[in-house]
Amino acid sequence: MRTVYVMGVVLLSALSLLFALGIIYGEATDRWFLGGGSVGALLIAYSFIVLLLRKMGMTGPRKTER
Amino acid sequence: MSTVVERQIPGRYARLMTSLLRGTLRLDVWVNRLYPTDFNPLYYTGGLSNLFLFTLVLSGIFLFFYYDASLGEAFASVQYITDGVPYGGIVRGVHRYAADGFIVGILLHLLRNWFTDRHLFARDNPWISGMFLLLFGGFIGFTGYQLVWDERAQLLTSMFVAMLRSIPAAGATLTRLFIGGLGISDGTLVRILFLHIGPATALYAFLWWHYVRLRHPKIWPPGVWVLFCVGLVFLLAGAVPVTREAIPAATPAARPTSFPMDIFFLIPFWLLNFLPAGVVVLLLVSLFVGGLVIPYLSRRETPTEMGVRHSGVAQVIDGNCTGCELCYYDCPYNAIVMVPSPGPGLSKAAANRSLLAVVIESRCVECGICIGACPFEALELPKFLERDVLRQVAEAVQA
Numbered sequence: 207m208r209t210v211y212v213m214g215v216v217l218l219s220a221l222s223l224l225f226a227l228g229i230i231y232g233e234a235t236d237r238w239f240l241g242g243g244s245v246g247a248l249l250i251a252y253s254f255i256v257l258l259l260r261k262m263g264m265t266g267p268r269k270t271e272r
Numbered sequence: 273m274s275t276v277v278e279r280q281i282p283g284r285y286a287r288l289m290t291s292l293l294r295g296t297l298r299l300d301v302w303v304n305r306l307y308p309t310d311f312n313p314l315y316y317t318g319g320l321s322n323l324f325l326f327t328l329v330l331s332g333i334f335l336f337f338y339y340d341a342s343l344g345e346a347f348a349s350v351q352y353i354t355d356g357v358p359y360g361g362i363v364r365g366v367h368r369y370a371a372d373g374f375i376v377g378i379l380l381h382l383l384r385n386w387f388t389d390r391h392l393f394a395r396d397n398p399w400i401s402g403m404f405l406l407l408f409g410g411f412i413g414f415t416g417y418q419l420v421w422d423e424r425a426q427l428l429t430s431m432f433v434a435m436l437r438s439i440p441a442a443g444a445t446l447t448r449l450f451i452g453g454l455g456i457s458d459g460t461l462v463r464i465l466f467l468h469i470g471p472a473t474a475l476y477a478f479l480w481w482h483y484v485r486l487r488h489p490k491i492w493p494p495g496v497w498v499l500f501c502v503g504l505v506f507l508l509a510g511a512v513p514v515t516r517e518a519i520p521a522a523t524p525a526a527r528p529t530s531f532p533m534d535i536f537f538l539i540p541f542w543l544l545n546f547l548p549a550g551v552v553v554l555l556l557v558s559l560f561v562g563g564l565v566i567p568y569l570s571r572r573e574t575p576t577e578m579g580v581r582h583s584g585v586a587q588v589i590d591g592n593c594t595g596c597e598l599c600y601y602d603c604p605y606n607a608i609v610m611v612p613s614p615g616p617g618l619s620k621a622a623a624n625r626s627l628l629a630v631v632i633e634s635r636c637v638e639c640g641i642c643i644g645a646c647p648f649e650a651l652e653l654p655k656f657l658e659r660d661v662l663r664q665v666a667e668a669v670q671a
Contacts, residue, residue, distance in 0.1 A: 238359045238360075238361060238362055239361060239509075239510045239511075240510065241359070242359055242362030242365075242366075243362075243510020243511050245503075245506045246502075246504065246507030246508070246509070248503070249499045249500070249502055249503025250499070250500055250504060252503070253496050253500035253503060256495060257307070257496050260308055260311065260496070
């Protein structure tokens with residue numbers, strides 16, 4: 207299962223890079239909806255990376271949940 | 273016969289609520305299989321609503337700087353925000369979709385707390401303040417649609433005026449107050465802008481009321497959900513721009529008869545297709561008042577039936593209190609405060625104390641949590657002493 211999570215993190219990281227390029231492209235060409243939408247997609251990809259890291263046990267639960 | 277019916281109705285209601293409670297808990301268990309329990313979004317519906325409200329405030333401040341509240345310029349200023357201001361269309365979309373998220377979050381929060389009985393007894397204050405948050409949130413969303421001052425806003429304003437006029441006795445005065453005179457003018461949009469921002473400010477007063485008796489409210493969701501929700505509104509703002517609904521600017525000559533629907537904020541106006549304005553107003557008032565009385569009418573058990581609700585307000589045994597603050601941190605109702613101790617306690621552990629626990633009687637719900645929190649026997653429920661519990665246990669064993 208850990209391998210699946212690691213692959214997920216790698217895939218999402220690659221997607222994040224793509225979305226970051228979308229932000230830069232949107233800004234450079236004044237396509238603000240593309241740039242703004244890419245910001246959203248990037249944040250969503252980050253949220254799934256955080257979730258996978260948590261499921262892998264690399265980030266811990268909150269202090270109160272321990 | 274009537275007695276039988278009266279008994280059946282609470283019975284059916286109790287069974288319905290019990291099945292809803294079970295369904296809610298099953299859903300919790302199912303979501304907990306997908307997410308770690310501290311990431312379960314169902315535990316943070318209130319925090320998610322608060323996050324969307326914060327997003328609304330920030331994006332609203334941005335939009336406010338560019339908005340011109342006059343009949344001739346309002347629509348043009350919104351167009352300028354969308355097309356001329358860098359990322360203005362995105363911020364407008366974020367404002368719109370965060371408003372939808374706010375209402376969805378509030379409704380989920382309401383249903384969850386209703387189905388799990390977390391609106392009864394001492395939790396009636398959060399429930400009532402929550403109803404006001406929902407009411408004001410809905411009204412603010414409606415005025416937001418008016419501020420654009422397109423043909424939809426024009427039609428909404430005339431429909432709202434019809435609803436106001438249908439109110440007996442106060443209708444004419446309320447209409448004059450709303451539109452600022454006998455007809456729609458520049459002053460009308462200024463008033464609508466005030467009715468958009470003023471109640472939005474009041475939301476934070478209601479939030480204070482919502483939180484004041486909760487010791488550990490979950491004000492914000494976990495970081496993973498902050499990222500996801502903020503990302504979602506940005507993604508929607510970019511992928512589904514609010515400008516896709518090309519509605520022309522309002523003009524005195526325009527006679528719009530329909531508009532694109534928003535199920536979160538404009539349902540009452542959709543009802544006007546089938547019902548007279550007065551009936552819609554009556555329905556809205558009934559829904560709101562009905563919501564307010566839910567905590568008092570929908571109890572499955574009365575305080576007497578629960579049996580443990582008359583144990584008396586918790587009392588601090590001065591001589592035993594060490595000022596350790598455990599009760600202060602554990603009380604879920606903010607009913608215990610720590611004050612500088614006027615003198616040492618009587619017990620050895622309390623001899624060097626610097627603080628003393630004091631119970632705020634108006635906040636205490638006699639739950640006994642502080643009794644369990646205190647390792648020094650410095651708190652008691654006066655009508656539910658340890659010897660009473662032991663006696664009841666002994667009686668139960670003998671029976």
